[in-house]
Amino acid sequence: MRIGVLTGGGDCPGLNAVIRAVVRKAVDHYDDRVIGFRDGWRGVLEDSYDELTIESTRGILPRGGTILGSSRTNVYAREDGPEAARETFARHRLDGLIAIGGEDTLGVAKRLNDDGLHVIGVPKTIDNDLGATDVTFGFDTALYVATEAIDRLHTTAESHNRILVVEVMGRHAGWIALHSGIAGGADVILIPEIPFDIDEVCGLIRRRHARGRYFSIVVAAEGAIPKAGTMSLSAGEVDEFGHPRLGGIGVRLEQEIEERTGYETRATVLGHTQRGGTPTPFDRVLATRFGLAAIDAAHNEAWGMMTALRATEIKLVALAEAVKQLRTVPVEEYERYGVLFG
Numbered sequence: 001m002r003i004g005v006l007t008g009g010g011d012c013p014g015l016n017a018v019i020r021a022v023v024r025k026a027v028d029h030y031d032d033r034v035i036g037f038r039d040g041w042r043g044v045l046e047d048s049y050d051e052l053t054i055e056s057t058r059g060i061l062p063r064g065g066t067i068l069g070s071s072r073t074n075v076y077a078r079e080d081g082p083e084a085a086r087e088t089f090a091r092h093r094l095d096g097l098i099a100i101g102g103e104d105t106l107g108v109a110k111r112l113n114d115d116g117l118h119v120i121g122v123p124k125t126i127d128n129d130l131g132a133t134d135v136t137f138g139f140d141t142a143l144y145v146a147t148e149a150i151d152r153l154h155t156t157a158e159s160h161n162r163i164l165v166v167e168v169m170g171r172h173a174g175w176i177a178l179h180s181g182i183a184g185g186a187d188v189i190l191i192p193e194i195p196f197d198i199d200e201v202c203g204l205i206r207r208r209h210a211r212g213r214y215f216s217i218v219v220a221a222e223g224a225i226p227k228a229g230t231m232s233l234s235a236g237e238v239d240e241f242g243h244p245r246l247g248g249i250g251v252r253l254e255q256e257i258e259e260r261t262g263y264e265t266r267a268t269v270l271g272h273t274q275r276g277g278t279p280t281p282f283d284r285v286l287a288t289r290f291g292l293a294a295i296d297a298a299h300n301e302a303w304g305m306m307t308a309l310r311a312t313e314i315k316l317v318a319l320a321e322a323v324k325q326l327r328t329v330p331v332e333e334y335e336r337y338g339v340l341f342g
Helices: 015-028 041-046 081-091 103-114 139-160 175-183 198-210 249-261 281-299 331-336
Strands: 002-007 033-037 049-052 096-101 119-123 163-168 188-190 216-221 265-269 305-310 313-318
Touching: 002 015, 002 041, 015 033, 015 096, 015 281, 033 041, 041 081, 096 103, 096 281, 103 119, 119 281, 139 163, 139 175, 139 216, 139 281, 163 175, 163 249, 175 188, 175 216, 188 198, 198 216, 198 249, 216 249, 249 265, 281 305, 281 313
Parallel strands: 002 033, 002 096, 096 119, 119 305, 163 216, 163 265, 188 216
Antiparallel strands: 033 049, 305 313
16 A cells, blocks of 8 residues: 555654554555655645655654654645645555644544545644543653643742742643643642633632742643633734634733732743653553554555544544544543642
């Protein structure tokens, strides 16, 4: 077979492990030819590619990022996009393509497959918000980085009697904020799923001071939003999928908390450090399992499907199911930990 591979959306620890697994099994086991498109769907539209071989993918397992590059390109945001993709498939005589990405990348994959181009998806996002799979690779690494940062910030917060706000990633889902906050012993955790009341946040901090704890750690997902009319936030520019550029909630919380409580407050934005660096062993193994399952699915002509982790097993699920809705933090899951706040 002739198989294409691409990585789209934000970079993520474990992408290279998927690429390596696909290439190793495709070449050594199936005697396939593998084409790697550069910079996500942009590479398909512009026919920018490299041939992937055992030699070219050697040693990439522990590397962060993606050797293929990535972008947030939307094939369907361009008038000639679907036709350009069709021409690229025909030019390389591709039997199918493996798209590694999150909601947006796999949403394009689903539409192209519906339009007659054979595509299989592999779920990737540090936000852990993709439906139809219990967990996505990249999340464990991001969680480790965020938790370590919170652990380190605890000491300086306590030394200076400060309130420290830690902004972590999470546009629509607060999995990183919730899990790193719980693991790091945060005093307040703010997630996108539940609009927060800034007065309640300040109340929890004041209660800690009344109990003789003169420092606090506030963990906020980048997509956390205040209840209407309680705090103002600025809107950023949008990408090709219509998503606003986020970032800034940490600084706004710093300003509001210090102004309302009088306590010295500082914000730390972890940003892209959560995406970078070496993937954890869990993410390396999960990504490898996804890659092996994806190339097997291609040879079984399971087009329009996505690899998924269900309990401990790798299963195939429909791309339509995977992108139907985001996997967000249930309210009851968040409320379970409320007793630990403040």
